[in-house]
Amino acid sequence: MSALIASKIQNNPKYLELVGRRDKLSWTLSAIVCIIYFGFTLMIAFAPGVLTQPIAAGSVIPLGMLLGVGVILISALLTGVYVYKANTTFDPIVLEIVQEASK
Amino acid sequence: MMTKIIAVLLTALALMASGLSQAADTATAGVSAVAPTAAVVASGVPASVAPASAVAVVASAVAATPAEPPLNWNAIIMFLIFVAVTLGITYWAATRTKTATDFYAAGRGVTGLQNGMAIAGDYMSAASFLGIAALVYFNGFYGLIFSVGWLVGWPIILFLIAERLRNLGKYTYADVVSFRLKQGPIRVMAAISSLIVVIWYLIGQAVGAGQLLHTLIPQVSYKEAIVVVGALIIIYVTFGGMKATTWVQIIKACLLLGGATLMAFGVMQHEGFSFEKLFSDAVAIHPKGLDIMKSVVPLGAKANPIESISLGLTLMFGTAGLPHILMRFFTVTDAKAARKSVLYGTCFIGFFYILTFIIGFGAIVLVANNPTYVADISKSILALKGGGSMPAVYLSHALGGDLFLGFIAAVAFATILAVVSGLTLAGASALSHDIYASVIKKGKASEKEEVWVSKMAVIGLGIVAVLLGIAFEKQNVAYIVALTFSIAACTNFPILVLSIFWRGLTTRGAVLGGYTGIIGSIGLLVIGPTVWTKVLGMGPAIFPYDFPTFVVLPTVLIVAYIASVTDKSESGQKEREAYDAQLIRAETGLGAETSASSH
Numbered sequence: 001m002s003a004l005i006a007s008k009i010q011n012n013p014k015y016l017e018l019v020g021r022r023d024k025l026s027w028t029l030s031a032i033v034c035i036i037y038f039g040f041t042l043m044i045a046f047a048p049g050v051l052t053q054p055i056a057a058g059s060v061i062p063l064g065m066l067l068g069v070g071v072i073l074i075s076a077l078l079t080g081v082y083v084y085k086a087n088t089t090f091d092p093i094v095l096e097i098v099q100e101a102s103k
Numbered sequence: 104m105m106t107k108i109i110a111v112l113l114t115a116l117a118l119m120a121s122g123l124s125q126a127a128d129t130a131t132a133g134v135s136a137v138a139p140t141a142a143v144v145a146s147g148v149p150a151s152v153a154p155a156s157a158v159a160v161v162a163s164a165v166a167a168t169p170a171e172p173p174l175n176w177n178a179i180i181m182f183l184i185f186v187a188v189t190l191g192i193t194y195w196a197a198t199r200t201k202t203a204t205d206f207y208a209a210g211r212g213v214t215g216l217q218n219g220m221a222i223a224g225d226y227m228s229a230a231s232f233l234g235i236a237a238l239v240y241f242n243g244f245y246g247l248i249f250s251v252g253w254l255v256g257w258p259i260i261l262f263l264i265a266e267r268l269r270n271l272g273k274y275t276y277a278d279v280v281s282f283r284l285k286q287g288p289i290r291v292m293a294a295i296s297s298l299i300v301v302i303w304y305l306i307g308q309a310v311g312a313g314q315l316l317h318t319l320i321p322q323v324s325y326k327e328a329i330v331v332v333g334a335l336i337i338i339y340v341t342f343g344g345m346k347a348t349t350w351v352q353i354i355k356a357c358l359l360l361g362g363a364t365l366m367a368f369g370v371m372q373h374e375g376f377s378f379e380k381l382f383s384d385a386v387a388i389h390p391k392g393l394d395i396m397k398s399v400v401p402l403g404a405k406a407n408p409i410e411s412i413s414l415g416l417t418l419m420f421g422t423a424g425l426p427h428i429l430m431r432f433f434t435v436t437d438a439k440a441a442r443k444s445v446l447y448g449t450c451f452i453g454f455f456y457i458l459t460f461i462i463g464f465g466a467i468v469l470v471a472n473n474p475t476y477v478a479d480i481s482k483s484i485l486a487l488k489g490g491g492s493m494p495a496v497y498l499s500h501a502l503g504g505d506l507f508l509g510f511i512a513a514v515a516f517a518t519i520l521a522v523v524s525g526l527t528l529a530g531a532s533a534l535s536h537d538i539y540a541s542v543i544k545k546g547k548a549s550e551k552e553e554v555w556v557s558k559m560a561v562i563g564l565g566i567v568a569v570l571l572g573i574a575f576e577k578q579n580v581a582y583i584v585a586l587t588f589s590i591a592a593c594t595n596f597p598i599l600v601l602s603i604f605w606r607g608l609t610t611r612g613a614v615l616g617g618y619t620g621i622i623g624s625i626g627l628l629v630i631g632p633t634v635w636t637k638v639l640g641m642g643p644a645i646f647p648y649d650f651p652t653f654v655v656l657p658t659v660l661i662v663a664y665i666a667s668v669t670d671k672s673e674s675g676q677k678e679r680e681a682y683d684a685q686l687i688r689a690e691t692g693l694g695a696e697t698s699a700s701s702h
Contacts, residue, residue, distance in 0.1 A: 005693070006683075006684060006687055009687050009691065009693075010683060010687065015687075015690070015691075018690060019686065019690055022690065023604075025262075026262040026263055027262075029258065029262045030258070030259055030262045030263060033255055033258045033259060033262075034259075034419075037251070037252075037255045037415065037419060038412075038415060040251065041252075041411060041412055041414075041415035042412070044248060044399045044411045044415075045406075045408030045409070045411040045412050046408055048398075048399040048406060051399060052244070052396065052397040052398070052399065054396075059379060060379070060382045060383045060386050060393065060396055061378065061379065061382050061396070062244055062396045062397070064244060064247075064399070065244060065247060065396075068247040068248070068250070068251045069247075069457060069460075071251050071254075071255065072250065072251060072254050072453045072456060072457065073453070075254055075255050075257065075258045075449065075453065076446075076449050076450050076453045078258050079257065079258050079261050079445060079446045079449045080446055082258075082261055082262055082442075083261075083442050083443060083445075083446045086266075086439075086442055087439070087442075091439060094690070094691050094692070097691060098691055098693060101693075
């Protein structure tokens with residue numbers, strides 16, 4: 001990558017916008033996963049009674065089992081959200097930036 | 104030449120297995136027919152049945168130990184098929200492995216879906232298959248906490264690491280950390296932490312392989328099992344490099360997912376496809392009854408909030424710092440494929456963990472209290488013949504008889520081979536790419552020399568794994584997960600993320616932070632309950648927690664921060680300025696290593 005291309009990209013407002021938007025999405029989704037997972041973990045640590053209560057009267061299935069499986073499913077879902085967003089929104093912007101810089 | 108070597112090794116392996124098994128069969132027949140005079144009969148039989156005199160020696164040796172169980176033919180045949188196929192792939196890969204990029208990164212030609220399968224194959228170890236099923240079998244609901252913790256690292260890898268790693272690095276994660284920092288000190292630190300993780304992880308896998316294979320096929324001793332694993336790994340990786348490793352992992356992932364799905368389906372069919380029935384049946388059978396649904400710690404252990412949180416941190420961020428996992432992102436064509444591969448990998452792994460949970464409860468219903476599998480039913484209806492990792496294996500027998508048991512046993516063994524291949528390659532690349540080529544030769548080693556050193560490192564690591572695996576046979580290795588994941592979570596993960604996202608990080612901060620992570624996590628583990636009390640027998644632990652991450656990870660971040668912001672050196676200033684160029688490459692992929700096929 002030449003210094004000229006680098007400076008063109010550096011000064012392209014689209015690039016700065018891309019970095020800002022991607023960072024925002026990355027850190028927001030990371031925060032969501034952490035909040036959900038550490039929420040689950042904090043319940044294990046401080047409120048195990050909530051997790052071990054049955055989901056319905058007469059059922060042996062504890063609420064925590066549904067929540068645990070839920071954390072796994074939400075994690076997979078959020079990776080899907082990121083991939084969709086990156087494929088449809090960020091990749092075209094990256095392509096534009098690279099093309100404009102190599103003109 | 105390579106064909107010949109592989110052919111000879113394969114033949115030798117087949118001969119060894121068939122020789123052993125024939126001998127054992129003969130001996131077993133002798134034992135069961137005329138037990139009191141078994142030795143006499145057995146030593147007389149081989150002359151007519153067995154082809155070689157060497158076999159006769161083995162036969163009489165085996166006959167001397169009475170009451171050998173019959174040989175598990177199904178497992179052996181399926182295992183040999185797997186070995187034959189993977190050696191065939193290794194040969195194919197060897198003919199296509201010419202450059203260093205081929206060797207370390209499969210020519211960067213792996214697609215997103217392929218890498219997603221390989222990620223699953225690299226990550227789903229026998230410990231997570233047999234281990235989580237066993238945790239559920241003994242403790243119920245508690246096992247799910249591990250499944251969840253081992254999965255949530257994956258979204259973090261995607262959001263923060265995968266694409267940027269692919270864009271910035273070449274073969275190891277140290278490439279990324281040293282992108283704008285000083286090569287020498289960074290690579291030495293990163294290689295040390297990688298090698299500690301890899302070698303301990305290898306010990307855990309080797310011990311597991313030895314015990315598993317010896318339990319499933321008692322005629323193969325613990326040592327022989329480990330030697331077979333070591334020999335196969337050395338062949339796969341030295342000849343086939345990352346291409347062979349990738350395909351071994353892909354095949355293993357398909358087998359493991361297929362086998363686990365069949366088992367979970369069998370369990371659900373037995374329970375009329377009702378989860379309520381599965382769980383109430385398990386509660387009815389398990390000696391702890393409803394407690395298996397009520398405990399968030401191992402049954403019988405005291406609740407410990409800080410330990411639970413530290414465990415959570417370790418599992419989540421440890422996953423995102425394992426060198427053999429990070430290495431997989433250099434094999435894909437581009438950042439987009441890296442991104443997609445995490446989505447596929449996460450789905451496979453998440454699906455698998457849900458299956459292991461069903462399998463664990465299925466084992467309570469179908470394996471516990473069954474005299475075929477339980478060691479001494481009058482003492483405990485849970486304790487199984489062959490030890491604590493057997494619930495999933497016996498469940499396969501309960502569901503599908505000898506044939507399915509053989510299949511699952513072969514799958515478990517394939518699982519170990521795939522994980523060990525990835526680990527060995529990651530360890531070898533730290534030695535050859537980081538230490539030899541970048542530090543000793545200062546980047547002036549030729550590609551050929553580097554790959555040669557790498558292959559020697561593979562052989563060396565393979566031998567080390569075998570020797571340590573044998574040395575640790577009788578040791579308590581339960582702390583290995585805590586050790587490897589703690590170092591990965593406290594060193595590799597924070598230093599990697601800081602180098603990618605924080606302009607202010609300098610060499611001084613990264614190195615001091617990195618060593619704080621390595622020394623801190625090992626030190627606290629040694630004076631913690633698992634090593635201090637259980638392994639060394641020194642009495643109550645000085646540091647009362649099994650998982651030190653909740654102390655060490657924040658300390659590493661603070662040390663790296665303070666050491667960086669107080670770094671007023673000229674080189675430190677240059678490193679901060681170089682962040683702009685790094686960011687452009689990380690975000691756009693301009694200048695990133697390209698895939699071999701695109702030239």
